[in-house]
Amino acid sequence: MTSTDERTGTDERMWTARLRRRAVTAWPPERLLPDRQPAYVASWIYVFGVLTLAALVVVLVSGGVLALEGPQWYHDSPQGHFVNSLHLWSVELFFFVMVIHLWGKFFMAAWRGRRALTWVTGAVAFLGSIATAFTGYLVQSNFDAQWISTQAKDGLNAVGVGAWFNVLNYGQMLLFHVVLFPFVLGVLVVWHVLLVRRRGVVPPFPDGTPTAQPAEEVEQ
Amino acid sequence: MDHPGYYLHWGVVQISLANAIVIVLMLVVFVVALIAPFPGRRRR
Numbered sequence: 024m025t026s027t028d029e030r031t032g033t034d035e036r037m038w039t040a041r042l043r044r045r046a047v048t049a050w051p052p053e054r055l056l057p058d059r060q061p062a063y064v065a066s067w068i069y070v071f072g073v074l075t076l077a078a079l080v081v082v083l084v085s086g087g088v089l090a091l092e093g094p095q096w097y098h099d100s101p102q103g104h105f106v107n108s109l110h111l112w113s114v115e116l117f118f119f120v121m122v123i124h125l126w127g128k129f130f131m132a133a134w135r136g137r138r139a140l141t142w143v144t145g146a147v148a149f150l151g152s153i154a155t156a157f158t159g160y161l162v163q164s165n166f167d168a169q170w171i172s173t174q175a176k177d178g179l180n181a182v183g184v185g186a187w188f189n190v191l192n193y194g195q196m197l198l199f200h201v202v203l204f205p206f207v208l209g210v211l212v213v214w215h216v217l218l219v220r221r222r223g224v225v226p227p228f229p230d231g232t233p234t235a236q237p238a239e240e241v242e243q
Numbered sequence: 244m245d246h247p248g249y250y251l252h253w254g255v256v257q258i259s260l261a262n263a264i265v266i267v268l269m270l271v272v273f274v275v276a277l278i279a280p281f282p283g284r285r286r287r
Binding site for chain 1: 265269272273275276277279281283
Protein backbone atom coordinates (compact mmCIF):
# COMPACT_ATOMS: atom_id res chain seq x y z
CA MET A 24 0.00 0.00 0.00
CA THR A 25 1.30 3.44 -0.89
CA SER A 26 0.25 6.96 0.13
CA THR A 27 1.11 8.32 -3.31
CA ASP A 28 -1.84 9.34 -5.48
CA GLU A 29 -1.16 7.58 -8.81
CA ARG A 30 -3.11 10.15 -10.80
CA THR A 31 -1.64 13.39 -9.38
CA GLY A 32 1.66 12.05 -8.06
CA THR A 33 0.90 13.62 -4.64
CA ASP A 34 2.71 11.93 -1.77
CA GLU A 35 0.88 12.74 1.48
CA ARG A 36 3.88 11.59 3.53
CA MET A 37 5.84 14.60 2.30
CA TRP A 38 5.68 17.95 4.10
CA THR A 39 5.50 19.65 0.72
CA ALA A 40 2.19 17.93 -0.04
CA ARG A 41 0.75 18.82 3.36
CA LEU A 42 1.89 22.44 3.10
CA ARG A 43 0.51 22.72 -0.44
CA ARG A 44 -2.86 21.31 0.62
CA ARG A 45 -3.09 23.71 3.55
CA ALA A 46 -2.12 26.69 1.39
CA VAL A 47 -4.61 25.84 -1.36
CA THR A 48 -7.35 25.24 1.23
CA ALA A 49 -6.69 28.63 2.89
CA TRP A 50 -6.13 30.54 -0.35
CA PRO A 51 -7.75 28.87 -3.36
CA PRO A 52 -6.70 30.79 -6.51
CA GLU A 53 -10.15 32.37 -6.97
CA ARG A 54 -9.94 33.80 -3.43
CA LEU A 55 -6.31 34.88 -3.81
CA LEU A 56 -7.13 36.82 -6.99
CA PRO A 57 -10.91 37.28 -6.95
CA ASP A 58 -13.04 38.45 -9.88
CA ARG A 59 -15.75 39.94 -7.69
CA GLN A 60 -15.85 42.05 -4.57
CA PRO A 61 -18.76 42.68 -2.20
CA ALA A 62 -21.10 45.54 -3.14
CA TYR A 63 -20.08 47.60 -0.11
CA VAL A 64 -16.51 47.86 -1.42
CA ALA A 65 -17.75 50.39 -4.00
CA SER A 66 -16.79 53.34 -1.79
CA TRP A 67 -13.76 55.62 -1.79
CA ILE A 68 -12.89 54.67 1.80
CA TYR A 69 -12.05 51.14 0.59
CA VAL A 70 -9.49 52.49 -1.90
CA PHE A 71 -6.89 53.59 0.64
CA GLY A 72 -5.49 50.13 1.37
CA VAL A 73 -4.46 49.56 -2.23
CA LEU A 74 -3.26 53.19 -2.48
CA THR A 75 -0.96 52.42 0.47
CA LEU A 76 0.35 49.35 -1.35
CA ALA A 77 0.90 51.36 -4.55
CA ALA A 78 2.85 54.04 -2.65
CA LEU A 79 4.89 51.31 -0.95
CA VAL A 80 5.87 49.88 -4.34
CA VAL A 81 7.16 53.33 -5.42
CA VAL A 82 9.04 53.62 -2.09
CA LEU A 83 10.68 50.22 -2.55
CA VAL A 84 11.60 50.72 -6.22
CA SER A 85 13.02 54.24 -5.69
CA GLY A 86 14.85 53.01 -2.56
CA GLY A 87 16.29 50.13 -4.56
CA VAL A 88 17.61 52.54 -7.20
CA LEU A 89 19.17 54.74 -4.48
CA ALA A 90 20.85 51.68 -2.92
CA LEU A 91 22.23 50.56 -6.28
CA GLU A 92 23.56 53.97 -7.33
CA GLY A 93 24.93 55.12 -3.98
CA PRO A 94 25.12 58.41 -2.04
CA GLN A 95 27.47 60.25 -4.38
CA TRP A 96 24.95 59.81 -7.20
CA TYR A 97 21.86 60.81 -5.21
CA HIS A 98 23.56 63.77 -3.56
CA ASP A 99 25.37 65.22 -6.56
CA SER A 100 23.51 64.44 -9.80
CA PRO A 101 20.17 65.85 -11.00
CA GLN A 102 18.87 62.33 -11.70
CA GLY A 103 19.96 61.30 -8.22
CA HIS A 104 18.19 64.29 -6.68
CA PHE A 105 15.04 63.34 -8.56
CA VAL A 106 15.01 59.74 -7.36
CA ASN A 107 15.96 60.85 -3.84
CA SER A 108 12.99 63.25 -3.85
CA LEU A 109 10.75 60.56 -5.35
CA HIS A 110 11.72 58.31 -2.43
CA LEU A 111 10.89 61.04 0.12
CA TRP A 112 7.58 62.12 -1.43
CA SER A 113 6.36 58.56 -2.02
CA VAL A 114 6.97 57.96 1.70
CA GLU A 115 4.97 61.11 2.53
CA LEU A 116 2.14 59.83 0.32
CA PHE A 117 2.47 56.32 1.81
CA PHE A 118 1.88 57.65 5.34
CA PHE A 119 -0.85 60.04 4.20
CA VAL A 120 -2.98 57.28 2.65
CA MET A 121 -2.02 54.66 5.26
CA VAL A 122 -3.32 56.83 8.12
CA ILE A 123 -6.62 57.40 6.26
CA HIS A 124 -6.79 53.62 5.69
CA LEU A 125 -6.19 53.18 9.44
CA TRP A 126 -8.93 55.68 10.37
CA GLY A 127 -11.38 54.03 7.99
CA LYS A 128 -10.70 50.56 9.35
CA PHE A 129 -10.77 51.75 12.97
CA PHE A 130 -14.19 53.39 12.65
CA MET A 131 -15.66 50.35 10.86
CA ALA A 132 -14.10 48.05 13.55
CA ALA A 133 -12.29 46.02 10.92
CA TRP A 134 -11.31 43.35 13.45
CA ARG A 135 -14.88 41.98 13.37
CA GLY A 136 -15.61 38.58 11.81
CA ARG A 137 -12.37 36.75 12.79
CA ARG A 138 -10.26 39.55 11.35
CA ALA A 139 -8.30 40.31 14.55
CA LEU A 140 -5.01 39.11 13.08
CA THR A 141 -5.57 41.22 9.96
CA TRP A 142 -5.97 44.27 12.20
CA VAL A 143 -2.94 43.35 14.33
CA THR A 144 -0.63 42.75 11.33
CA GLY A 145 -1.75 46.09 9.89
CA ALA A 146 -1.13 47.91 13.17
CA VAL A 147 2.33 46.33 13.57
CA ALA A 148 3.15 47.12 9.93
CA PHE A 149 2.20 50.75 10.69
CA LEU A 150 4.63 50.83 13.64
CA GLY A 151 7.28 49.11 11.50
CA SER A 152 6.78 51.75 8.82
CA ILE A 153 7.46 54.47 11.40
CA ALA A 154 10.71 52.72 12.40
CA THR A 155 11.73 52.37 8.76
CA ALA A 156 10.96 56.01 7.97
CA PHE A 157 12.78 57.11 11.14
CA THR A 158 15.99 55.29 10.13
CA GLY A 159 15.58 56.86 6.69
CA TYR A 160 15.63 60.32 8.25
CA LEU A 161 18.78 59.29 10.18
CA VAL A 162 20.70 58.42 6.99
CA GLN A 163 20.07 61.67 5.12
CA SER A 164 23.66 62.67 6.11
CA ASN A 165 22.71 66.28 6.85
CA PHE A 166 22.14 68.46 9.91
CA ASP A 167 18.53 67.32 10.15
CA ALA A 168 19.74 63.74 10.50
CA GLN A 169 22.23 64.75 13.21
CA TRP A 170 19.56 66.62 15.14
CA ILE A 171 17.01 63.80 14.88
CA SER A 172 19.55 61.11 15.87
CA THR A 173 20.82 62.95 18.95
CA GLN A 174 17.29 63.73 20.12
CA ALA A 175 16.22 60.12 19.46
CA LYS A 176 19.26 58.76 21.29
CA ASP A 177 18.17 60.60 24.44
CA GLY A 178 14.61 59.41 24.02
CA LEU A 179 15.52 55.78 23.36
CA ASN A 180 17.99 55.72 26.26
CA ALA A 181 15.25 57.15 28.49
CA VAL A 182 12.88 54.27 27.66
CA GLY A 183 15.64 51.71 28.26
CA VAL A 184 16.32 50.34 24.77
CA GLY A 185 19.49 52.34 24.12
CA ALA A 186 21.76 49.32 24.63
CA TRP A 187 20.19 47.27 21.84
CA PHE A 188 21.04 49.55 18.94
CA ASN A 189 22.67 52.91 18.39
CA VAL A 190 20.89 55.55 16.36
CA LEU A 191 24.16 57.52 16.25
CA ASN A 192 25.81 54.64 14.38
CA TYR A 193 25.35 55.62 10.73
CA GLY A 194 26.33 52.22 9.28
CA GLN A 195 23.99 50.33 11.58
CA MET A 196 21.06 52.67 10.83
CA LEU A 197 21.73 52.50 7.08
CA LEU A 198 21.60 48.68 7.16
CA PHE A 199 18.50 48.76 9.38
CA HIS A 200 16.90 51.09 6.82
CA VAL A 201 17.80 49.26 3.60
CA VAL A 202 17.78 45.61 4.73
CA LEU A 203 16.31 44.72 8.12
CA PHE A 204 13.24 46.94 8.35
CA PRO A 205 12.14 46.67 4.70
CA PHE A 206 12.39 42.87 5.01
CA VAL A 207 10.29 42.80 8.20
CA LEU A 208 7.82 45.29 6.73
CA GLY A 209 7.58 43.27 3.50
CA VAL A 210 6.76 40.10 5.45
CA LEU A 211 4.12 41.94 7.52
CA VAL A 212 2.50 43.54 4.46
CA VAL A 213 2.34 40.23 2.52
CA TRP A 214 0.89 38.54 5.62
CA HIS A 215 -1.64 41.38 6.05
CA VAL A 216 -2.77 41.18 2.41
CA LEU A 217 -3.02 37.36 2.51
CA LEU A 218 -5.23 37.67 5.62
CA VAL A 219 -7.42 40.24 3.85
CA ARG A 220 -7.81 37.81 0.94
CA ARG A 221 -8.55 34.93 3.32
CA ARG A 222 -11.12 36.62 5.56
CA GLY A 223 -12.42 39.09 2.97
CA VAL A 224 -12.86 42.84 3.25
CA VAL A 225 -14.73 43.81 6.39
CA PRO A 226 -18.37 44.76 5.74
CA PRO A 227 -19.78 48.03 7.08
CA PHE A 228 -21.92 47.97 10.20
CA PRO A 229 -25.45 46.86 9.38
CA ASP A 230 -28.33 49.01 10.56
CA GLY A 231 -28.96 48.05 14.18
CA THR A 232 -26.64 45.67 16.00
CA PRO A 233 -22.93 45.82 15.06
CA THR A 234 -22.24 42.29 13.73
CA ALA A 235 -20.23 41.17 10.72
CA GLN A 236 -22.63 39.77 8.14
CA PRO A 237 -21.60 38.69 4.65
CA ALA A 238 -23.09 41.03 2.08
CA GLU A 239 -24.40 40.52 -1.41
CA GLU A 240 -21.76 40.43 -4.11
CA VAL A 241 -21.74 42.36 -7.37
CA GLU A 242 -19.45 42.34 -10.35
CA GLN A 243 -16.86 45.11 -10.23
CA MET B 244 15.56 75.60 4.27
CA ASP B 245 17.85 78.22 5.80
CA HIS B 246 15.32 79.49 8.29
CA PRO B 247 13.49 77.84 11.18
CA GLY B 248 10.05 76.40 10.43
CA TYR B 249 6.82 78.11 11.44
CA TYR B 250 5.32 76.62 14.59
CA LEU B 251 1.83 76.84 16.04
CA HIS B 252 1.49 76.94 19.82
CA TRP B 253 -1.49 76.05 22.00
CA GLY B 254 -0.28 75.83 25.58
CA VAL B 255 1.91 72.72 25.86
CA VAL B 256 1.02 71.68 22.32
CA GLN B 257 3.29 72.86 19.53
CA ILE B 258 3.24 71.67 15.95
CA SER B 259 4.89 72.88 12.79
CA LEU B 260 2.57 74.62 10.36
CA ALA B 261 3.56 72.12 7.64
CA ASN B 262 2.55 69.13 9.80
CA ALA B 263 -0.69 70.85 10.84
CA ILE B 264 -1.59 71.47 7.18
CA VAL B 265 -0.92 67.80 6.30
CA ILE B 266 -3.11 66.59 9.19
CA VAL B 267 -5.96 68.92 8.16
CA LEU B 268 -5.61 67.70 4.55
CA MET B 269 -5.81 64.09 5.74
CA LEU B 270 -8.99 64.83 7.68
CA VAL B 271 -10.50 66.54 4.62
CA VAL B 272 -9.61 63.59 2.33
CA PHE B 273 -11.04 61.17 4.93
CA VAL B 274 -14.37 62.98 5.06
CA VAL B 275 -14.53 63.33 1.26
CA ALA B 276 -13.80 59.58 0.89
CA LEU B 277 -16.81 58.84 3.12
CA ILE B 278 -19.31 61.09 1.35
CA ALA B 279 -18.17 61.37 -2.28
CA PRO B 280 -20.11 59.11 -4.69
CA PHE B 281 -18.06 56.22 -6.07
CA PRO B 282 -18.05 56.07 -9.90
CA GLY B 283 -19.75 53.08 -11.47
CA ARG B 284 -21.67 52.13 -8.36
CA ARG B 285 -24.87 50.37 -9.34
CA ARG B 286 -28.15 51.68 -8.02
CA ARG B 287 -30.20 49.09 -6.18
